[in-house]
Amino acid sequence: MNVDNSTGVISGTPGSIVVGTTATDLFYMLVGPRHINGRNFSVKVTAPEISATSISTGSTHTCALDNSSRKIKCWGAGHLLGKGRSSGSIGDASGEMGSNLAFVELGTGRTATAISSFSQHTCALLDNASVKCWGQGSNGKLGYGNTNNLGDASGEMGDNLPVVDLGTGRTATAISVGNLHSCAILDNTSLKCWGGGTYGQL
Numbered sequence: 001m002n003v004d005n006s007t008g009v010i011s012g013t014p015g016s017i018v019v020g021t022t023a024t025d026l027f028y029m030l031v032g033p034r035h036i037n038g039r040n041f042s043v044k045v046t047a048p049e050i051s052a053t054s055i056s057t058g059s060t061h062t063c064a065l066d067n068s069s070r071k072i073k074c075w076g077a078g079h080l081l082g083k084g085r086s087s088g089s090i091g092d093a094s095g096e097m098g099s100n101l102a103f104v105e106l107g108t109g110r111t112a113t114a115i116s117s118f119s120q121h122t123c124a125l126l127d128n129a130s131v132k133c134w135g136q137g138s139n140g141k142l143g144y145g146n147t148n149n150l151g152d153a154s155g156e157m158g159d160n161l162p163v164v165d166l167g168t169g170r171t172a173t174a175i176s177v178g179n180l181h182s183c184a185i186l187d188n189t190s191l192k193c194w195g196g197g198t199y200g201q202l
Contacts (some may be wrong), residue, residue, distance in 0.1 A: 019025060033080065036075060045181075051066060051067040052064040052065060052066065052067065053066075053067040054114060054115055056115050056117040056118075056122070057117055058076070058080065058117040058118055058119050058120060058122065058135075059118075059119045060076050060077035060080065060120075060122070061076030061077050061080045061081060061117065061122075061135075062074065062075055062076055063104075063117050064115075064166070065112055065113050065114070065115050066103075069103075069107075069111065070086065070111035070112055070113065070132075071103040071104070071111060071112070071125060072103060072104040072106070072112050072115055072124060073102075073103055073104065074090075074117075074122065075090045075091035075096070075101060076089060076091060077089055078090055078152075079135075079151075079152040080120055080121065080134075080135040080136065080150065080151070080152075081104070081151065082105070082122070082134040082135070082150075082151035082156075082157050083104070083151070083157075084151070084152070084153055084154040084155075084156065084157070085152060086152045086153060094096045104124075104134075104157065105157040105158035105161075106126060106132060106157075106158065106161075107126075107132075107159045107161065108158070108159055110126050110127060111124055111126065111127045112124040112125060112127070113126065113127055114123050114174065115175075116175050116176050116177045116182075117177065118178050118179055119136075119178075119179045119180075120135050120136035120138075121133060121134065121135030121136050121141055121142060121182070122134060122135055122177070122183075123142075123143075123164075123175045123177050123182050124175075125172055125173075125174065125175045125184075127161075128171075129171030129172055129173070129187065130163040130164070130166075130172070131143070131163060131166065131172050131175055131184055132161050132162075132163055132164065132173060133177075133182060134150045134151035134156075134157065134161060135150070135151060135152075136149050137149050137150060138180065138196075139195045139196035140184050140194055140195055140196075141177070141181050141196065142182070143164035143165070143182060143194045143195075144162065144164070146187050148163060164184070164194075166184060166192060167186070167192070170186050170187060170188070171187045172184040172185065172186055172187070173186065174189055175187050178201060179196075180194065180195050180196030180197075180201075181193055181194065181196050181197070181201050181202060182194055182195055
């Protein structure tokens with residue numbers, strides 16, 4: 001944040017540690033008279049809900065990756081969002097977005113570096129180079145060895161959502177999902193894909 005020396009006006013975007021209401025002693029020096037003014041006041045500053053650097057859309061849902069926190073918010077068809085909802089939508093009524101829209105739970109201490117959504121599922125590349133996927137599990141496109149939907153019931157996300165098995169010692173550097181399949185570029189520059197292979201997409 002900045003203070004205009006001539007007017008004392010505060011401007012700029014606050015950091016996360018200053019969001020809230022705080023009693024603050026502000027001292028600023030005027031350029032002209034060369035004296036210091038001290039004022040005690042309360043200031044309320046608000047951070048942006050999300051500063052998106054990446055956004056990805058499916059047929060009925062959208063996910064965005066927050067620039068600063070590396071957390072994900074998703075909205076649209078409720079059963080695809082990883083919020084434990086089997087029906088309904090989020091974002092189609094007032095009061096559902098902004099700070100009322102919860103972040104997707106990726107696991108204790110985990111954040112995301114990339115997201116990819118398409119049609120009915122989403123995959124996230126995590127900060128430890130692992131991959132987690134949620135949404136509709138048809139054709140095995142979530143990568144968990146079954147066709148179960150994940151994230152549409154309580155207790156399926158966060159630490160309960162396993163990472164996709166990419167192979168012993170293997171991690172991912174990029175992800176991309178299609179309609180019925182998902183792919184990851186691995187740390188050894190090889191490529192692995194899973195899901196529906198009807199058209200040779202694997």
